[in-house]
Amino acid sequence: MKKALSLCMALFLSLALFTGCNNGASTPSPSAGTPSESTPVDSSSVSSTDFPNSPVKIIVARKAGGSADMVARMYAPYLQKALGVNVVVENVDGGSGKIGLSQAFRAAPDGYTLVLGNFPSYVLTQHIEGGVDYVMSDFEPIVGVSGNEGNVLIVPGDSPFNSVEELLAYDQENPGKLNMAVTSGLSNSSLAQAMFISQTKLQSATIPYDDGNSCVTAVMGKHVDMAVCSGVAAYQPASDGTIKVLCTFGPEEDDKLPDVPTFASMYGEEYAYDVVMGILAPPETPEDVLAILREAGLDAAQDPEFAAAAGDSFTVVPRNDEELAEVISGCYDLADSAKDLLASN
Template identity: 30%
Template sequence: MIRKLLALALAGVSLTATGQQWPTKPVRFVVPFAPGGTSEIVARAVAQELSTALGQTVFVENKPGGAGVIAMTEVSKADPDGHTIILGHVGTLAVNPYAMPKHPYDVNKEFAPVILLARVPNVLAVAPDVPAKTLKEFVALAKAKPDSITYGSAGNGSSGHLAMEYFMAESGIKATHVPYKGTGPMLQDILGGRVQATFTGAPALMGQISAGKLRALAVGSHERMVSLPNVPTVAESGYKDFETSQWYGILVPAKTPKAIIDKLAAAADKALKSSGITAKFAKDDARAGGGTPEQFTTFIRKEQATWKRIIEKTGLKIE
């Protein structure tokens, strides 16, 4: 081994580039949204297991704002040494590039996908005082008084924003969007009666739904959720082929050495199979991801094609 390392050094090959000594310090895991949402739940569960697998602390840093652009821009310029990684999701990777008139970076050129972490169902839920017990009644209520219903999301370009815009286009309703800097602040306002509805990731809502503080009307996934067996899917409720889920994965700056990307992907894939994460994800109805960087890249490209069509249909713009 010593001879191999010496040979690499003499050849001008850095040990970091080979991935052999990475990580040499704590790894910063940036989340582009405020605390309290599904993104943070996924990131913290994975960070805990990655810390054990890598032998270095992986710490989560929330950096909300600008539909994820602030965090993505910063990480795109970070040293490509594997010590700064970011949680990418459907909004930052598949929607912003097409919905933002002035998108400040090229997602496909300035980031390298590492691994898909999870897919999470979105749930359309309302405050208890909203007089709609089913999705059909919710649509009727919204059509009777256009723009009278307000819905909250984790921010412009968040998956909750996208899910509701997609549903409004399919159902023909109009509701007023109230963007927040994360799911946590949004939940405070919907519980306080300042907004009436949301179409957000299940993990962040389940506690409030179970406590009767929110009413689930439909789920956006293809199948019903195990924890909400009596709540129909949007497709079951009359909107054939409708599907919208949140998904999350790890990315790094584009020039990060392949050896580091592969090592991080292998560690994350192992972490996703650990009992700690499988139990946590099962509780939140999240489906663990996994696989290779190449598979995650293919997944992102497919999602980009899907959301490009939806954005062209809905006319969604994120300023």
């Protein structure tokens, strides 16, 4: 069935190309979110009629062992089953995700190189910090994989602080004595930290770490008094009692963190955001290839075995390509509203 569909699409594309030559014009492919002046790789010579016939790679723009890496590696076997070819995960760390995203953006648009998008983090980096050769909204959205999770504020398991209120009371009486670990760069964690400080006037020092897991380790080892990290990094140690979660920055209470309040419930709905991860393809990937990737990607994300495998590690939230595009577009609005907040932090 897939082969027949691919052949039909190939005939359709051939007719479209012939008509385009006669008219002397071609139609650019649309992209969601903010327009780009970038020049993606030309896909006019890419043959896609037999896609896929070799392994597909998912780039994770962070080092192995982090939250994004966990999501990608748990998802890959189910995408592999749906596509019928091997799916491998490759970590390309550096520059708060910039190196891996640049590599994926410049990759041949043939469907064999994908990238895991982490939102709103990657939009914050591109739209606010800049200095990159990619635009997140120019990637082709394939499927949303995880969501309904926020960053969290954590302290050691035996910390004297059992609530945000207790922590702030100590900070007011002992200004400058506390320190906080946060993922480096313009990350989801740095957005949560900026929101927290803007409303609480916390006077702690900031200590940057490479990823959320490193922040959790620093808290467990009592190298820092607290940290803002991903919920994914915090779930297991919170369950073990080696850390305590004082609040979450998600829009709703997290089922994996019972009785933990949201920061928004204390300071307003505008101080909340959803962390979403999804699969993207390079710009100008052919439509027939995108159709195959999107169908297989959604099948994999909706596979009950995938949700069972994820368990309490993260929340599986399948989104089709249009829904993922809406998430990315909304992240640009969030970045615009948070720009001054992040600059003053």
